Amino acid sequence: GEQACLENEICLLPGVCRCPPGFYGAQCKTRCPSEFWAPDCRRVCPCFPHGRCHPVTGECTCSVNRWGPLCQNSCKCARHGHCHPVHGNCTCAEGWSSSTCSKLCQCSIGGSVDASCDQLTGRCQCHRGFWGIKCSAKCNCDQSPCNQRTGVCECVEGWWGTSCERKCICDLTHSSCDPVTGQCLCHPG
Structure with missing residues (x-):
């Protein structure tokens, strides 16, 4: 029955x-x-x-440090990385970088936003006024910011020169000042 x-x-x-x-x-x-x-x-x-x-x-669920449809591949992540079970890419813990998470970020304590960096390039995120891959270089731009990659000054309006140390002599209501040459550039009209 x-x-x-x-x-x-x-x-x-x-x-x-x-x-x-x-x-x-x-x-x-x-x-x-x-x-x-x-x-x-x-x-x-x-x-x-x-x-x-x-x-x-x-369906397969891979053991730690294995990846692939049949878990046939070994992960290449160092101990500060976590291996993705499908494609094997490493996700780094904060403060570590590289494709295997084997490089310490070493961001400048005063110059960088935090201890983490871009996983692939190792570049840290800089506070305003700092530049370089580790944010360890100080901008030399008077009161203006600098490019975080190159350190080149990005002059605020009304200033010019390699260090943004020169005040523009233009009428900023009707013109702007070239940040490299200091030449006055009249607005249209």
């Missing part, structure tokens, strides 16, 4: 019972070993021993 299968079994046909996916044994209470999946643990897990299979779908 309908009750021919035990409590934990699935009835396929009259008199044909099977354990649910992920289980096997006389009462279907024993979990499948890591290297098997499917009803009654009949299918071999292709990602074993570097991962385990979902008991129903067979």
Whole structure:
């Protein structure tokens, strides 16, 4: 009859019972070993021993430091990186950079916004008034900011010169001042 299968079994046909996916044994209470999946643990897990299979779908979940559809690849991340299980790219912990997360950022304490840097380039984010890959160089631009990559001064309106140290002699209402030459540039009209 309908009750021919035990409590934990699935009835396929009259008199044909099977354990649910992920289980096997006389009462279907024993979990499948890591290297098997499917009803009654009949299918071999292709990602074993570097991962385990979902008991129903067979989809691989990789072990730590393994990646790929069958967990066949070793991660190249150093100890300050976390490996993506699908494409193997490393995500670095704060303060570390490079494709393997093996380089310390070493951002300048006073010049940088925080201890983290761009994961690929190692470039730190500088406070206004600082520049360079580690933000360790001070801008020499009077009261104007400088380019964070090159250190070249970016003069505020009304100032010019390599260090923005020269005041423009233009009528700034009707013209602007060239930041390199100091020449007055009249507005149209």
